[in-house]
Structures are given as structure tokens and as C-alpha cells.
Amino acid sequence: MSPRRKLSDARRRQILRAAVQVIAEKGLCDTGIKDVADQAGTSPALVIYYFGKKDILLAEALSFADEGFYAQTADAVAKMSSARDRLVELVRSACSVGEAEDDFDEWVLWLDLWARAPRDPDVARDRQAMDRRWRSTITEIVRQGQEAGEFAPVDADGFAIRLGALIDGLAIQVVLHDPEVSRGVMFDLVMDTCAKELGFSWTPEDRAALTRLARRAPDGRAAG
């Protein structure tokens, strides 16, 4: 990679990070390209050069955040020998249990992405690709667990669709500060569903141990 290309990539990431912050705060509707450029310390012309329009900026910002999520989760998951532990880590990470509050920015962006997708084919395509990847990540872990005899022989594809939908639906409640659904409640409801459907053990002690672990993590603050 040439130094020039490297610089471009760094600037691209800088713009995407700024986009996450600004859109999460103002909403896509009230976000202008100039707001993102100001936040990134660059010019509107450069933002337009890289992304064209703000809908694309939103979709790319979420894809970028998604890459980060998978990279981080893949690292954590690679160390684990059981499919059950891998699934628990995936769900914990998706529910942001034991992580800082400001991870919420990305959650809000999903609401904008969903609202924009019916009216923008580019956004719709990116959304679909991200959901496909998410479901196949779940399906893969379920199949591994079934092959190892850890999980019950449920239909892995159907399970992945339902689990993905359940997490999305609960995330909406969490991000809108529903008084009945905190991140902790979300995590518990999702884990109960997984344990029951896949037939593995998930006790209050397992939950407590996980929260303690997350509290001890270098940058982690326990949530819920």
C-alpha cells in the first residue's frame, strides 16, 4: 500500500467516525455533509468526494462499525473451544453488556438505516448484506454446536433469523430507553431464549460470572 493510499484510508476512517457521532446525535434527517466535515476537521468537498451523499455515509459508517464488531468478536471467539461459549460471547457483544455507554451511538444509527432503506436502494443493499453476514455468523456457531453435540438439532437458519430479529427488536427498546428493557434485561431474555431452544445450561451463576468478567475488562464498564 502506498503512503498516499494509507493517508486516504486514515482520512476515510476519520470521516466515518465523525459521521457516526454526528448522525447519532442529530439524526440523519437533520445532519448535513458540512456537520460531518466540521466534526472530522475536513472539507465538505472531500466528504462528497469519498461518499457522494449522506445516505451512503450512514450505510458506510455502519458497515465500518460492523467490521470493527466482527474483528473484535472474532478475536474473543477464536480463543473459545465450545460453541456455547462462542454464542454467549456473540450475544454479550451484540447486547453491549459490559461495554461503555457510548457504544450506543451505533445502535441509534441502525434506526436511521432502517428508516432510510425503503427509500434508497444503495442503503437497502448494504443493510441486507450486513444482516446476511450477521445471520450466517449465528448459523455457523449453531451448526458447530450441533456437530459437537452441544446444541439441540433445531433448524439453524430459522433460529438465526429469529435470534437476529429478537436482538433487533429488543435493541429498539433499549436504545429508546424503554423503562422495562435495559441492556441487562435484553441480554437475559436473549440468553434464556438461546439456552431453551438450543438446549444448553445457562444459570444465574453463569450470568454473574460473565458480568464480573466484563467489569474487570480494561475498558469495560458493566451495563444493565
Place this chain on the structure above:
Amino acid sequence: MSPRRKLSDARRRQILRAAVQVIAEKGLCDTGIKDVADQAGTSPALVIYYFGKKDILLAEALSFADEGFYAQTADAVAKMSSARDRLVELVRSACSVGEAEDDFDEWVLWLDLWARAPRDPDVARDRQAMDRRWRSTITEIVRQGQEAGEFAPVDADGFAIRLGALIDGLAIQVVLHDPEVSRGVMFDLVMDTCAKELGFSWTPEDRAALTRLARRAPDGRAAG
């Protein structure tokens, strides 16, 4: 009720119906008060007089549609003697199985409502009230079924949160035309979850009978 008040109510409904159509088509972001006024055959001043701003128009339009949903579902459900049948009808109605495609308009509006709620306390409050009502409707049927010995003794409140979230999450996929999640798939996944968790029988024959019934309904077109 005075004739003047009656007229006002009719016009209010007319504006709300226009708002559903226009916002569903263009998205809240690109909808102007004037677009809604034009569609309703009235003046922007009158729309502003009634609703103030378009965020409120969106929330009121969804509350209005929600009232229609409950009135219709309450009618259908009142005739049913078993809690299982009431739950099936509630889920069928929520999934719009056996109903016309244009009911989709309201589904799209929920995406706008969710995206708007974090940035507008009025919208957030209306959203929360609608979700609370939805959950307590589910909880009530589950309790009735448990008292009648039809349903297993699960935690009704937790079940309602999960069922509501699952339906929301799947509705997102349906409304964004995800290739793997049609309204029919959504209904099947939700019914399988209900039957398994509440411990009642739900067979392919039950499903087929319901779809036949919906096809025969006066204005019904079978979906999925």
C-alpha cells in the same frame, strides 16, 4: 357532539390518513407539511393548527392506525372462546397475513417513528405508550390462557416483551423486503415460538386452515 366538532374529527382523520400515505412514500425526512395538506385536500395552515409539526403528525398518524388495529382485532377476538385462538388472531393480524399489501404503509411508518423517537420527546412518549399497550394486550391473553389451563406457566410479562420484540425485528425484515423473510415466514416463525413456549398445538393443518379462511374474507388477499 356538536356538528362542528364532528366535522373537525372527520377532517382530522382525513389529514392523518393523508399523512400515512405521504410519509410512507417519501419518508419523514423528505415530507413537508404542504405535501400532507395537498394529499388531504386542505391547507398547510390547518395541518399546522391541528398538529404543530410533522413529527407529531407521524406519531398521531401511527396512534390513529393503532386504534384501528385494536378496534378491528378486538372485534375478531371477542368472538373467540379460547386464549389460543385469540393469540393466533392477534399474531395473524400483527403479521398482516391474509390482508392487502397496502397495509404495509403503516409498517414503514414505524421505521420513521423509531428513528425520530431518540430526538423528539413527544414522539418518544407516544411510542412508549403504544408499545406498553401492545405488550399488555399480549400479557392479558397469556394470563387468560394460563388461568384456563391452555398455556404453560411462563412469565407472561417477559414473554410479552420477547414476542413484541420478535415481531418488531421480523417486521423490519419484511418491510425491507429481505429475501429470506416474507410475511408468511414471519408468521410461521412467530407462531412456532408461541406454540413452543406456551405449550399449545400448532400444526401445518392449523396454518393451512387459517390461510384458507383469510383468503375467503371479504377484502382479504392472502399474503406470504
